[in-house]
Amino acid sequence: MLRIRKILFPTDFSEASRAALDHALLWTELHDAELILLHVLSLRTADPFNPEHRFPSPEEFEDRIHALADSEMALFFAPSSDKPLRIRQLVRRAPEVERGILEFAESEDVDLVVLGTHGRRGAAHLLMGSVAAEVLRRSERAVLVVSARGERPVGRVRRILAPTDFSSPSRHAIAHARALAAATGSTLELLHVLPHLEVPLPMNPGSFGAAGIVAELEPAARKALEDLAAEAGPRVAIETEVWHGPAAASILNRAAETDADLIVLATHGNTGLDRLLLGSVTEKVARLARCPVLVLPADGWSLLPSD
Numbered sequence: 001m002l003r004i005r006k007i008l009f010p011t012d013f014s015e016a017s018r019a020a021l022d023h024a025l026l027w028t029e030l031h032d033a034e035l036i037l038l039h040v041l042s043l044r045t046a047d048p049f050n051p052e053h054r055f056p057s058p059e060e061f062e063d064r065i066h067a068l069a070d071s072e073m074a075l076f077f078a079p080s081s082d083k084p085l086r087i088r089q090l091v092r093r094a095p096e097v098e099r100g101i102l103e104f105a106e107s108e109d110v111d112l113v114v115l116g117t118h119g120r121r122g123a124a125h126l127l128m129g130s131v132a133a134e135v136l137r138r139s140e141r142a143v144l145v146v147s148a149r150g151e152r153p154v155g156r157v158r159r160i161l162a163p164t165d166f167s168s169p170s171r172h173a174i175a176h177a178r179a180l181a182a183a184t185g186s187t188l189e190l191l192h193v194l195p196h197l198e199v200p201l202p203m204n205p206g207s208f209g210a211a212g213i214v215a216e217l218e219p220a221a222r223k224a225l226e227d228l229a230a231e232a233g234p235r236v237a238i239e240t241e242v243w244h245g246p247a248a249a250s251i252l253n254r255a256a257e258t259d260a261d262l263i264v265l266a267t268h269g270n271t272g273l274d275r276l277l278l279g280s281v282t283e284k285v286a287r288l289a290r291c292p293v294l295v296l297p298a299d300g301w302s303l304l305p306s307d
């Protein structure tokens with residue numbers, strides 16, 4: 001069982017957010033955790049030299065919206081209010097919504113952030129525009145991303161997909177996936193994706209260029225997956241698979257083909273520009289998957305119980 005004591009559920013009261021609430025409640029119940037429902041208000045200070053911005057005052061306007069948010073929070077949670085769970089409902093102010101979520105997660109020492117997405121492409125691809133994208137990129141806590149397009153029944157976790165490139169961060173994610181599989185009685189699949197190489201490689205005359213090189217890598221990849229499955233850990237049913245193709249598309253297609261209920265991925269713990277460009281694989285999978293995606297930061301953060 002993972003060590004999850006506090007779960008943060010930021011909401012903007014949208015339909016995408018409502019779809020994610022059931023998953024937040026499920027994880028709260030499964031781990032006997034505290035659930036914190038958070039709505040962040042972010043209002044830019046009005047231009048004091050523009051007469052149109054002088055009434056009502058920014059403070060009065062914020063107070064009115066705060067009261068409305070409190071009311072919306074109560075209505076939002078009403079259908080689940082009969083569940084015997086520890087729940088807090090809060091409204092906070094911050095210069096930017098994503099900053100409010102991240103700072104609150106740090107100050108409250110939460111273990112998991114649950115975000116809803118619309119699953120769209122383009123600038124509005126995540127809930128609250130770029131807010132969820134920024135939370136996913138910058139969070140030092142685990143993030144569970146739930147798409148509004150999801151097709152998995154809430155409460156059913158029978159199959160978990162854990163892609164790996166055999167790096168330390170991906171092994172870190174697999175350890176968490178294995179613990180989740182043990183707690184839920186799920187089957188865990190370890191997936192490695194070999195790329196399609198289109199450029200011929202004349203330095204290897206014994207093969208048919210790039211295709212031959214990749215073909216030679218497949219047995220080694222399958223052996224590495226078997227070794228990974230055999231490592232010490234909770235006893236769970238583990239399957240392994242090697243696919244060829246673009247990483248994000250292969251992960252999404254494999255999850256759909258096997259009817260996966262959860263995908264577990266890791267960030268690579270980069271900072272600066274590399275961290276901002278996290279989007280290539282992890283963000284694409286989190287945005288477009290039809291099942292929830294658990295994204296784990298690699299920088300020493302762990303939900304595994306200490307020995």
